[in-house]
Amino acid sequence: MTVVKTEAAPYLEAFRQRPAADEPKWLAETRRAALDRFAELGFPTRRDELWRFTNLGPLTKAVFLPAASAATADQSALAPYLLDGARHRIVLVNGRFAPALSAIGDLPKGAWLGSTAEAMKTHPDWVRAAFEESDTLGAQPLASLNGAFFADGFVLALEKGVVLQGPVEIIHLGGAAAPQAFHLRNVVLAGAGSGAAIVETYAGGGASWTNAVARVTAGEGARIAHMKIQAEGGEAIHTALTRGSLAAEARYESFTLTTGARLSRNDSLIALRGDNAYLNLSGAYLLRGEQEATTATFVEHGALGGETREVFKGVMDERSHGVFLGKIAVRPGADKTNAHQLNRNLLLSRRASVDTKPELEILADDVKCSHGATVGDLDETALFYLRSRGIPEPAARRMLIESFAADAIESAVAEPGLRAHLRRHLDTWLEKRGS
Amino acid sequence: MLEIRNLHARVADGKEILKGVDLTVQAGEVHAIMGPNGSGKSTLAGVLAGKPGYEVTAGEVLYEGRNLLELAADERAREGIFLAFQYPVEIPGVNNMYFLRAALNAVRRQRGESELDAGQFLKAVRTKLKLLDIGEDLLQRAVNVGFSGGEKKRNEIFQMAMLEPKLAILDETDSGLDIDALRVVSAGVNKLRDPKRAIVLITHYQRLLDYVVPDRVHVLGEGRILASGDKSLAAELEKRGYAHLGSAA
Numbered sequence: 157m158t159v160v161k162t163e164a165a166p167y168l169e170a171f172r173q174r175p176a177a178d179e180p181k182w183l184a185e186t187r188r189a190a191l192d193r194f195a196e197l198g199f200p201t202r203r204d205e206l207w208r209f210t211n212l213g214p215l216t217k218a219v220f221l222p223a224a225s226a227a228t229a230d231q232s233a234l235a236p237y238l239l240d241g242a243r244h245r246i247v248l249v250n251g252r253f254a255p256a257l258s259a260i261g262d263l264p265k266g267a268w269l270g271s272t273a274e275a276m277k278t279h280p281d282w283v284r285a286a287f288e289e290s291d292t293l294g295a296q297p298l299a300s301l302n303g304a305f306f307a308d309g310f311v312l313a314l315e316k317g318v319v320l321q322g323p324v325e326i327i328h329l330g331g332a333a334a335p336q337a338f339h340l341r342n343v344v345l346a347g348a349g350s351g352a353a354i355v356e357t358y359a360g361g362g363a364s365w366t367n368a369v370a371r372v373t374a375g376e377g378a379r380i381a382h383m384k385i386q387a388e389g390g391e392a393i394h395t396a397l398t399r400g401s402l403a404a405e406a407r408y409e410s411f412t413l414t415t416g417a418r419l420s421r422n423d424s425l426i427a428l429r430g431d432n433a434y435l436n437l438s439g440a441y442l443l444r445g446e447q448e449a450t451t452a453t454f455v456e457h458g459a460l461g462g463e464t465r466e467v468f469k470g471v472m473d474e475r476s477h478g479v480f481l482g483k484i485a486v487r488p489g490a491d492k493t494n495a496h497q498l499n500r501n502l503l504l505s506r507r508a509s510v511d512t513k514p515e516l517e518i519l520a521d522d523v524k525c526s527h528g529a530t531v532g533d534l535d536e537t538a539l540f541y542l543r544s545r546g547i548p549e550p551a552a553r554r555m556l557i558e559s560f561a562a563d564a565i566e567s568a569v570a571e572p573g574l575r576a577h578l579r580r581h582l583d584t585w586l587e588k589r590g591s
Numbered sequence: 592m593l594e595i596r597n598l599h600a601r602v603a604d605g606k607e608i609l610k611g612v613d614l615t616v617q618a619g620e621v622h623a624i625m626g627p628n629g630s631g632k633s634t635l636a637g638v639l640a641g642k643p644g645y646e647v648t649a650g651e652v653l654y655e656g657r658n659l660l661e662l663a664a665d666e667r668a669r670e671g672i673f674l675a676f677q678y679p680v681e682i683p684g685v686n687n688m689y690f691l692r693a694a695l696n697a698v699r700r701q702r703g704e705s706e707l708d709a710g711q712f713l714k715a716v717r718t719k720l721k722l723l724d725i726g727e728d729l730l731q732r733a734v735n736v737g738f739s740g741g742e743k744k745r746n747e748i749f750q751m752a753m754l755e756p757k758l759a760i761l762d763e764t765d766s767g768l769d770i771d772a773l774r775v776v777s778a779g780v781n782k783l784r785d786p787k788r789a790i791v792l793i794t795h796y797q798r799l800l801d802y803v804v805p806d807r808v809h810v811l812g813e814g815r816i817l818a819s820g821d822k823s824l825a826a827e828l829e830k831r832g833y834a835h836l837g838s839a840a
Contacts, residue, residue, distance in 0.1 A: 536643065541680040541734075544640055545694035545750060546668035546701070555693070559684025559733075 161198030166219045168195055171304060174222075180280060186287055190303030197297040204295075209479040209511040210450045214419045215393050220337035220365040222305040226252045229329045236584075237357045237387070239577050243322030244269055249329050251338030251366075252308045257327075266315035269324060272341050275311040282313055286343040286371035296423075299397045302369045306339040309368070313343070314350035316375070323353040323381075323574065328368075330360035330392065342370040346378035348403070353381040353574065359416070361389035368396040374406035376430060381409045383574055385581050388416035390445065397423040404430025404459070411568050412439035413578055414449050415585045421450040428455070428462040428490075435464045438568035440561045442585045443476035443508075450479035457490040457520070464495040469564040471557055472501065472508035483515040484527070490520040497527040502534065502560050504553075554586055592618045592789045593639075593659075593758055598650035599814075600638050608634040610814035611650070618757070619786040623800055623825060624793045626811035627833045632793045633677060635811065636762040640674035641667050654758065668694075669701035671757030675747040675764050682734040687746075688716070690734050691753060698754050719752040723779045741772035748779040759783070760791045765799035777802030797829040 160168070171191050179187075199216050200207035227250040234247065234257060246269065247257035253271030260269050268279070276283050287303065294300075310326050330338050344354065358366055366388065374380050388394050394417040402408055412422055426435055441449045455464050470478040480499040501510045514527040534556050542552035565578045593616040600609040608631045616622050626632050638645050639652065641664030652659040659667065682690070695715075696706040707715065720727060723745045735743050744764055751759055761780070765773055780803050784790065792803060800808070800822065808824040810817045812833065818824065 535682075537680050538682045540642055540664060541676065541682065542685075542690065542694075543663070543665035544642075544668055544674050544676075545690070545754065546665055546697040547690075547694050548665050548697060549663070551693065551697075552665070555685055555690070556682070559682070563684045 160195045163198050163216060164195040166221065167191070167301065167304075170221045179276070182284065183276070183280075187304045190300045193294075194297050194300040194304060197295065197300065200297060206452060206481060209481075210421060211419070211448060215365060218335040218363075220335045220393075222307070223250045223252075223332070223336050223338055226250070226254075227331070228254060229257065229331070231257060233329055234327060237327055237359055237385070239323060239325045239355050241322055241573050242325035242355070243320070245325045245327070246271065246310045247327045247329065248308060248310070248340065250331065250336070250364075251328075251340055264318055264320070266318040267320060268311070268313040270311060272309035272311050272343065273307065275343070279311070279313070282311055282343055282345055283341070285345065285373070286341060286369075296397060298367055298395050299369045302339040302341060302367050305337070306341040306369070309340040309342040311343040311345075312352060312354065313345040314347050314352060314378075316347040317349045318347065319351040320353070323355050326354065326356040328356070328358045328360070328366065330358070330362070330364045330366050330388065332362040332364040335363050335365070337365045337367060340366070340368040342368060344370070344372040344380065344382070346374045346380050348375040349377045350375065351379040353383075353571065355383045355385070355574065355577065357385045357387065358394060359387045360392065363391045365393040365395070370396070370398045372398060372400040372408065374400070374402045374408050376403045377405040378403070379407045381571065381574070382411070383569070383578065384410075384412045385578070386412065386414045386416050386420060386422070387581060388420075390416075390418055390447075392417045394420040396421070398425070400424070400426040402426070402428045402430060402433035402435060405432050406430060407434040409436040409568065410438070411436075411565070411578065412451070413565075413581055414439065414441040414451075415443075415581065417449070418446065419448050421452065423452045425454045426456070428457050428464070429459055431460040431462070433459065433462045435462070436466075436568055437464065438467045438564060440469045440471070440564040440582075441478055442471045442561060442582070443478055444473040446475050448477040448479070450481070452481040453483065455484045455495070457484070457486040457493045457495060459490055461492045462490060462494070464497070465568070466495075466497040467564055467567060468499045469561055470499070470501040470510055471504065471561055472510055473504040475505070475507045477508070478510040480510070480512040480514070480529070482513070482527070483517065484525065485517040486520045486523055486525065488519045491522050493520060493523040493525065495523070495525045499529040500560075501529070501531045502557065503531060504534065504557070558582065558586055592616055592655060594653040596651050596653075598635075598638070598652060599648045600634060600645050601648055602634070603644050603646065607648070608814055609638065612811070612814070612816060614809065614816060616758070616789045616791060618789050620806045621784065621790045621792065621803065623805040623808045624791060624811050625795070625797075625808060625825065625828060628795070630811045631814045632811055633762055636674060636760050636793055639760055640664060640672065665697070668754075669698050673751050673754055673756035673759045675744075675751060675759065675761040677763040677766065679735045679738075679743040679747055681736045683736050685734050687730045687732055687734050688712075691716075691730070691750060694750070695753055715753065719749060722752055722782055723749045724775050725749055740767040741769065744768055744772065744776055745779070748776055748783075752779065752783060757787065758789045758791070760793065762793045763795065764792070765794055765796065773799065773802065797825045800825045
């Protein structure tokens with residue numbers, strides 16, 4: 157009998173009480189094992205090195221039970237987030253697929269896009285592949301809780317050589333008056349030589365907790381661009397864990413723009429398993445008020461000639477708190493690895509703060525690796541230069557903040573439409589900025 | 592247009608640099624302020640433009656009859672004051688055209704003129720570019736980033752041509768320019784001479800004044816104007832140096 161953490165009790169109870177689901181035996185067993193793992197671990201605490209800087213108080217002080225049923229939203233609620241030119245759209249409301257708001261569109265032969273709930277019925281192996289031993293054995297309690305409770309999410313599966321024209325858009329709208337949790341389980345399975353661009357947006361309001369776990373598998377030579385915009389309401393909590401695996405010559409480009417939620421955390425664990433894989437893992441976090449956002453990345457180079465470009469930029473205003481924990485590990489034998497990591501932060505207020513911890517571990521030969529972090533405030537000389545030409549101070553400040561954050565987008569995202577979409581969200585944040 | 596009376600100013604750490612500057616500049620005039628290093632030339636330019644880090648301890652500055660010192664830096668610029676920087680600032684990520692259009696429209700709003708849309712702005716830009724022999728590609732880059740020394744200085748005068756100030760202060764615009772660049776910049780400044788515009792040239796050397804001939808020349812030393820005269824004063828300084836003007840050198 158293992159010890160059960162007290163804070164896990166309401167979750168164990170909710171698990172017992174949940175309505176009987178028509179699920180395969182493996183899934184029921186896996187859920188049970190994941191729940192047990194969560195019960196054993198409890199929520200992470202500041203004693204855990206990887207959670208040292210993150211204040212999970214808002215999450216642990218209340219009980220966030222899983223949303224019990226499907227919900228709907230008005231089409232107009234989507235309007236601010238819609239991506240121009242999206243060919244395929246999946247909308248989830250409160251953690252569940254909303255068919256009326258979705259438009260999956262025409263897919264080429266060998267491509268499958270749909271909800272996780274549906275995939276569990278039609279392609280259970282895909283969903284099964286999204287589980288890992290770490291859900292039941294590892295040290296990711298939030299992912300374990302997700303494993304126990306998730307109801308839905310999205311699945312994109314591409315057979316060998318299938319390339320989607322136009323991006324796939326995934327929008328998750330959350331909303332709850334009382335604490336409630338939306339556990340999403342997302343899967344991207346890209347066969348050899350396949351390709352797609354995915355844009356995920358998380359939005360909504362209320363005191364809800366969105367807890368997303370994703371598995372991205374890129375086969376040989378696959379090319380996946382994966383944008384994520386987290387623009388949840390000011391009372392929301394958002395946690396996400398993405399596990400990625402890249403085969404030889406695969407390219408995975410990930411960009412995360414965080415502007416929402418009072419408390420958020422993005423964990424990315426990406427392994428370059430095949431030779432000459434390429435990873436761009438970048439993002440920006442823009443925070444104000446009492447927001448706290450953590451970006452935690454772990455990149456593992458396990459094969460020859462891999463390349464990683466990682467640039468995260470943070471802008472912290474008012475009393476917000478940013479955290480960056482980045483680790484790149486180059487395993488023995490992963491020779492000729494080329495890995496560069498940079499975290500730059502801009503503090504706009506004396507009460508804003510940031511903790512940053514870039515880390516490299518190199519156990520291979522002939523590698524080119526670098527890492528660095530900076531924390532600073534707005535460049536006063538540049539500010540004076542702009543003002544000396546007549547630009548009012550608030551506009552001059554905005555110009556400098558925008559250029560700082562936009563640089564992260566421009567250097568990581570090549571496709572003009574996706575760039576413009578991210579810039580639009582950046583503008584929205586800047587517009588709201590008090591001067 | 593500009594009247595400086597008994598101006599005393601110090602830097603933030605407390606060292607007094609200007610110790611009673613008196614200077615009057617009328618519209619249509621070009622004044623040169625010369626002086627050795629450390630005489631307070633750049634401090635004077637900074638105080639007039641509203642650069643942070645200086646504190647005025649005594650005296651006053653009137654611009655078109657108004658107290659200039661109570662205006663913020665950007666207000667001064669919108670009221671028609673322009674400072675060409677000795678060291679133009681590089682601003683990564685801010686596009687030159689975007690920046691200049693924002694500046695021009697801020698100035699135009701203040702003058703009660705309509706804002707220029709992208710097309711009108713581009714037209715205005717092209718006319719002024721010819722004046723300074725600047726390629727359009729330079730404007731597509733970030734502000735001053737990757738510009739050569741000469742390109743930065745030309746960009747300053749180009750901005751001045753776009754913003755059409757009433758009072759332009761050129762802080763060591765000639766420094767770091769080779770003779771060809773100096774000719775281009777000087778020609779640009781000369782084209783901007785106007786009966787309604789005053790220009791103050793701050794320079795260490797007489798060289799610039801061979802191309803932009805001033806109406807008045809002043810020598811700044813020990814934080815004060817030590818001597819004033821017509822353009823022959825500059826030639827005399829070139830011959831005899833600053834040393835004969837008291838202990839200024």
